[in-house]
Structures are given as C-alpha cells and as structure tokens.
Amino acid sequence: MALGTGVATVAAVAAAPELLEPDHLVVVDPVSWWVTGAALVLQAVALCFARPSPRSVLLVTAALALLVGVFTPTGIANITDAAVLIAVLRAALLVPARELRVLLPVAALCVAVGQAGDIVGSSSVPLPTVIGAAILQAIAIVGLPSVGVLAVTARRDAQRARTGESEAIRRERDALVQAAVAQERTGMARELHDIAAHHVSSIALMSAAIERQIDTDPALAKQQVRQVREQSRVLLDDLRRLVGLLRRDADAPDAIETLETIPALVDTARATGREVDLRVSGGGGDIGPLAQLVAYRMVQEALANAGRHAPDAACTVALDGSASDRFVAIVRNAPPASPAAPSREGFGLLGMRERAALVGGTLDAGADPDGGWTVRLTLPSEAPEPSELPERSEPSEPSELPGLPGPPADSRKDPA
Incomplete structure (x- = not known):
C-alpha cells in the first residue's frame, strides 16, 4: 500500500505540469x-x-502535508x-480510541x-472560501474515514464481545451441567447406600x-427363610425403582416412602x-412428601446401624408430630450386651445430615x-395440607414420648 501510494502520487505530480500548465x-x-x-x-x-x-506515521504524513501546502504552494499540494x-x-484500526481523540484532531x-x-x-480566493475548502478537506481526509473505520471496528468489537459472552455462557452451562451430574451421582450413591445397607x-x-x-426350631427357621426371600424381593424392587427414576422412565413406579410406611x-x-x-x-405433622421421605430414610438407616452395632439391644422409634412448627423423629437403641467390633467409618450419618439439611431440618446423633445411641431428626413444618399418620401404640407401652435424653455433641462411627 505504501509503494502504491508513493508511485501514484509522484506520477500525478510529475504529470501535473504537462496537463495543467497549457490551460493556465x-x-x-x-x-x-x-x-x-x-x-x-x-x-x-x-x-x-x-x-x-501508526501514531508516528500519522503525525509525520500530516506534518509533511502541512509544510508542502504552506511553504511550496502549487495549487495541487493537497495530493x-x-x-x-x-x-x-x-x-x-491500530490505535486505542482514547489516543485517537488527540491524534485525529491534530492531523x-x-x-x-x-x-x-x-x-x-497559488490563487486569489476569498477568505471564507479558503476556510470552507480547508474544513471540507479536513473532513474528507480525516473525519469521514476515521468515523467509518471506528464504526466498523466498534461493530467488530461488539461481535467479539458477543462471541466471548456466548462462549462464557456455554462454559458456565457446561460447568452447571457437570455440577448437576456430580450431584446426581452423589445422590445416587446415597440412595443406593440407604437401600442396600438396610436390606x-x-x-x-x-x-x-x-x-x-x-x-x-425348623418351623421358625422356615419362617425366617421366607423373611429373607421377602427382604430380597423388596431390595430388588427398591433398586429397580431407583434405576427407573434415574432413567426418567414413565413406566417406572413412582411410589415414595412416607411416614405411613414407617410402621x-x-x-x-x-x-x-x-x-x-x-x-x-x-x-x-405439617411436613411435605420430601420431608417424610427424609424421616423414613433416617429411621431406616438408624435401625440398620443399630442392627450392626448393637444387634441384641432393644430399639425405640418415636415419632412426634404434636408441635405445630416441627416434627421430631427419634431412634434410640439400648446399650449393647457386648461391645461391637470396631469398623471403618462410613457415610450413613453424613447422608442423613445431608438429607435433613435439604429440607431445612437438623439431625443429631451421639452416644447416651x-x-x-440416639439419633434425633427435627423437621420444620412446611406443607399447608398435612400428611396424616395413623395413631399407633403398643398395648403395653404409653403413647407419650418417654423423654429420651438428648444426644451429646460427639459422633459415632458408621460402618456403612
């Protein structure tokens, strides 16, 4: 571009005397x-x-145009x-806009x-005509081209910004999808743990x-075998239902455990x-279906833990919905006849606490x-239409809660 501009302008200057002088x-x-x-x-x-x-070149070319026009006027110095x-x-194209605010007016x-x-x-022209021609030349050489280029670059920058924003949104969406997938996997692991550990x-x-x-006692043994078969069937049904929910299968059973299934x-x-x-x-109590599922899972997990840690100890499951603002579920097992064998710490208590926090409740567990051992779940009331639980009490036991001691702050190893 520089070579072409130089050749064209020098050729025009060289041809100007031959073209313009005969016509005066x-x-x-x-x-x-x-x-x-x-x-x-x-x-x-x-x-x-x-x-x-680009800054220096603009100033140099503009200064040379100024010097030629002022000191060696020929009538066509505007070339x-x-x-x-x-x-x-x-x-x-190359200089930031804040610097062009100074460079363009100077040029x-x-x-x-x-x-x-x-x-x-080079001629005798009235001063107003000279001023008007000078202003028009400045607008034609500096103003209009710069405005056009700046408009194009602004559009280009806006397009780049939109592209970058779209890319950022896509990355954010991918990150959210990955987080949701990870959360689903964690939830699936918790659900599988709750189902498999209990059964x-x-x-x-x-x-x-x-x-x-x-x-x-062969007769009692046969009855226990039937119970094993029933437990195996229930385990398979629960696993099948979990897989169906994960697949979003419309034909999968949508039954959900509630307080009515705790008995x-x-x-x-x-x-x-x-x-x-x-x-x-x-x-x-006035708790919704999700909170009832949390209560069911807590009782299920607590009974499974008690069966592993204290298989010969009596257990008490207490459900209290008498308060208007909360529902309390307590599972307590008596001291075991013999200390349980040490086992690795699992995720049962962590899963119960996470489920409780999901519905705004709290879970405490600790030794008496x-x-x-006592596990206490407190759930806030949330539903305007309560899910009624039939009153049930054992013949030889009182209907009121026995004032179980609150759990201390320590935690218990859960082998699940």
Whole structure:
C-alpha cells in the first residue's frame, strides 16, 4: 500500500505540469514540484512503518502535508493528503480510541492548514472560501474515514464481545451441567447406600438366626427363610425403582416412602428377631412428601446401624408430630450386651445430615450416658395440607414420648 501510494502520487505530480500548465490552471515552479515530490516520497517511506508505529506515521504524513501546502504552494499540494488518508485508516484500526481523540484532531488541523496555505499561495480566493475548502478537506481526509473505520471496528468489537459472552455462557452451562451430574451421582450413591445397607443388614441378621434355629426350631427357621426371600424381593424392587427414576422412565413406579410406611419398616425389623418399639404421638405433622421421605430414610438407616452395632439391644422409634412448627423423629437403641467390633467409618450419618439439611431440618446423633445411641431428626413444618399418620401404640407401652435424653455433641462411627 505504501509503494502504491508513493508511485501514484509522484506520477500525478510529475504529470501535473504537462496537463495543467497549457490551460493556465497552475503556475509551474520547478522548486515547488521537486519539494512536493520529495515530500511524497518521504510519506511513502513513512507509510511502510504504519503497522508498527501508526501514531508516528500519522503525525509525520500530516506534518509533511502541512509544510508542502504552506511553504511550496502549487495549487495541487493537497495530493500529499493521500498519504494522510492511508495513515488515518491505519491509525483508526491500530490505535486505542482514547489516543485517537488527540491524534485525529491534530492531523485534521494539519490538513486544513496545509489546504488553506496551498489555496492562498497559488490563487486569489476569498477568505471564507479558503476556510470552507480547508474544513471540507479536513473532513474528507480525516473525519469521514476515521468515523467509518471506528464504526466498523466498534461493530467488530461488539461481535467479539458477543462471541466471548456466548462462549462464557456455554462454559458456565457446561460447568452447571457437570455440577448437576456430580450431584446426581452423589445422590445416587446415597440412595443406593440407604437401600442396600438396610436390606442387606436385615438379610445378614436373619441368616444368622436361621443358622441357629435350623436344627432346634425348623418351623421358625422356615419362617425366617421366607423373611429373607421377602427382604430380597423388596431390595430388588427398591433398586429397580431407583434405576427407573434415574432413567426418567414413565413406566417406572413412582411410589415414595412416607411416614405411613414407617410402621411396615418397624415390622420388617421385628421379623429379624429384634425388639423394636414404635411410639407415635400427634400424627404426621405439617411436613411435605420430601420431608417424610427424609424421616423414613433416617429411621431406616438408624435401625440398620443399630442392627450392626448393637444387634441384641432393644430399639425405640418415636415419632412426634404434636408441635405445630416441627416434627421430631427419634431412634434410640439400648446399650449393647457386648461391645461391637470396631469398623471403618462410613457415610450413613453424613447422608442423613445431608438429607435433613435439604429440607431445612437438623439431625443429631451421639452416644447416651448409659452407653446407648440416639439419633434425633427435627423437621420444620412446611406443607399447608398435612400428611396424616395413623395413631399407633403398643398395648403395653404409653403413647407419650418417654423423654429420651438428648444426644451429646460427639459422633459415632458408621460402618456403612
């Protein structure tokens, strides 16, 4: 571009005397022509550095146009403005807008003054005409090109910004999807733990009882075998339902455990030969289906833990919905006859606490002063339409909660 501009402008200056002098349009001055030609060459050389130094090139080309117009007027000195036009286009593309606020007015002033000096020095034109021509030349060489380039670059920058924003939104969406997938996997692991730990523990306890009873009480052993088969069927049904929910299968059963299914859970634990007492007071409280599922899972997990840590200890399940603002579920097992074997810490208590926090509740678990263990779940009331729980009490037990001691702050190892 620099070479083309230089060749074109120098050729125009060289041909100007032959074209314009016979018609008396300009007065030939050899010195002025040579100076103008030299200035055009210098401008072409300067344009070669327009990319690395656009600011300096713009100022140099504008200053040469000013000098030629003022000191060597020929009537066509505005031909030097061609290089200024190229420099303006380069600067508008490469220089930040805050710097162009100074560079462009300076370049426009140089073009206007050079144009005015060339007109005044080569002809007799009224001053208003000179000023108008100078302003129009500055607008044509500096103003309009720079505005056009800045509009194009602004549109380009806006497009880049939109592209970057779209990319950022896409990355954020991918991150949210990954987080949701990770959360789903964690929830699936918790659900599998709750299902498998309870049923497998019950099957293991019943199998141990069958081993002792198969010779001494075959009838009872057969009953225990039927219980093992029933527990296995329930385990498979629960796993099948979980997989169906994960697949979003419309045909999968959508049954969900509630407070009304806790008595059946207690009956299943009793079928293993354990002593489990259920005490209910005040109905189900004003808690929603999700909170009821949390309560069911807590009782299920607590009974499974008690069966592993204290298989020979009596358990008490207390459900209290008498308060208007909360529902309390407590599972307590008496001290075991013999200390349980040490086991690795699992995720049962962590899963119960996470489930409780999900519905705004709290869960406390810890050892009692007498060596037993208590798990206490407190759920806030949330539903305007309560899910009623039928009153149920054992014949020889009182219906009120027995004032179980609150759990201390320590925690218990859960082998699940």
